[in-house]
Amino acid sequence: xxxxxxxxxxxxxxxxxxxxxxxxxxxxxxxxxxxxxxxxxxxxxxxxxxxxxxxxxxxxxxxxxxxxxxxxxxxxxxxxxxxxxxxxxxxxxxxxxxxxxxxxxxxxxxxxxxxxxxxxxxxxxxxxxxxxxxxxxxxxxxxxxxxxxxxxxxxxxxxxxxxxxxxxxxxxxxxxxxxxxxxxxxxxxxxxxxxxxxxxxxxxxxxxxxxxxxxxxxxxxxxxxxxxxxxxxxxxxxxxxxxxxxxxxxxxxxxxxxxxxxxxxxxxxxxxx
Numbered sequence: 001x002x003x004x005x006x007x008x009x010x011x012x013x014x015x016x017x018x019x020x021x022x023x024x025x026x027x028x029x030x031x032x033x034x035x036x037x038x039x040x041x042x043x044x045x046x047x048x049x050x051x052x053x054x055x056x057x058x059x060x061x062x063x064x065x066x067x068x069x070x071x072x073x074x075x076x077x078x079x080x081x082x083x084x085x086x087x088x089x090x091x092x093x094x095x096x097x098x099x100x101x102x103x104x105x106x107x108x109x110x111x112x113x114x115x116x117x118x119x120x121x122x123x124x125x126x127x128x129x130x131x132x133x134x135x136x137x138x139x140x141x142x143x144x145x146x147x148x149x150x151x152x153x154x155x156x157x158x159x160x161x162x163x164x165x166x167x168x169x170x171x172x173x174x175x176x177x178x179x180x181x182x183x184x185x186x187x188x189x190x191x192x193x194x195x196x197x198x199x200x201x202x203x204x205x206x207x208x209x210x211x212x213x214x215x216x217x218x219x220x221x222x223x224x225x226x227x228x229x230x231x232x233x234x235x236x237x238x239x240x241x242x243x244x245x246x247x248x249x250x251x252x253x254x255x256x257x258x259x260x261x262x263x264x265x266x267x268x269x270x271x272x273x
Contacts, residue, residue: 004064004094004103016052020045072109076221079257081113097129098136101145108149115156116260127157140176144185147173151192160199167193199231208235208244215251226256230265246272 024045028034034041068091074083092110095103111126130150137143147170155163170189174182195214198206211232215225233248249265249272256262 004091004106015055016049019052019055020048023048068106072106075109075113076223079223079226079255079259079262081116082258084110084113085117085119098133099129100133101142101149104130104133104146104149108153111153112156115153118260120157123153123157127153140173141181144170144173144177144182148185148188151189155196160196164193164196164200167196204235204238208232208239211235215248222255222257223259226252226259226261229255230261233265233268242272 024034024041031041068088071084071088071091074080074087088106088110092107095107099107107126108130111123111130114120114123114126127150130146130153134143134146134150137146147166151163151166151170154166167189171186171193174186174189177185195210198210211228214220214228215232217225220228229248229251233245233252236242236245236248246269249269252261252265253269256265
């Protein structure tokens with residue numbers, strides 16, 4: 001995420017330049033000659049510059065990620081899409097397509113928040129950019145990361161059929177990714193396939209069961225749980241279980257914050273009495 005925070009990039013550059021400058025200033029006092037006057041000194045200056053970059057990226061990269069996560073928490077934890085769109089607008093505007101995996105991570109959530117606010121055209125511009133980023137990525141591990149970020153947005157914007165195709169592609173790509181990380185991605189794509197297949201089959205019992213398993217799992221962000229509680233409520237309505245539908249709607253209404261789903265749940269509850 002660091003390249004998208006200009007001020008942090010500047011700080012990294014300052015550290016990378018300052019370290020060899022400071023050492024080269026002290027060098028003559030110790031050795032009696034200018035640091036740049038010897039090959040050893042030149043190599044040392046270059047090594048210090050690289051070390052400065054490494055340290056700078058380690059420090060400010062974490063700060064950049066923490067700041068991005070703070071924006072996303074407004075949406076995913078507080079269920080406030082407008083807060084993410086407003087506060088993250090500057091960061092979003094600095095990310096150009098095709099972007100890398102870290103850029104797709106932020107922009108996929110940002111576009112979902114836009115959809116929640118009814119800004120469909122802007123969200124679909126981001127969706128198009130993320131699709132282009134997926135096509136532009138060369139390494140399978142990068143493709144898998146971008147695809148995992150893109151999948152929830154694709155479902156929200158284009159529906160379960162389009163998302164199912166992406167999930168299948170994700171499973172296939174995981175076979176080309178070495179290491180333990182591939183197993184985690186595969187688990188994600190396969191779990192999404194199950195949920196999407198239930199939606200496509202329009203089987204309310206399966207939808208209710210799978211949705212309930214997500215709603216009751218506090219490892220998921222609150223926004224995700226609220227969205228699946230709404231799905232479960234719809235499924236329970238089709239199953240004719242009024243009590244369970246109301247329970248799900250109450251969860252959406254009480255935990256949905258400023259999501260449009262919370263307002264819809266309150267309207268439905270008022271009708272149910």
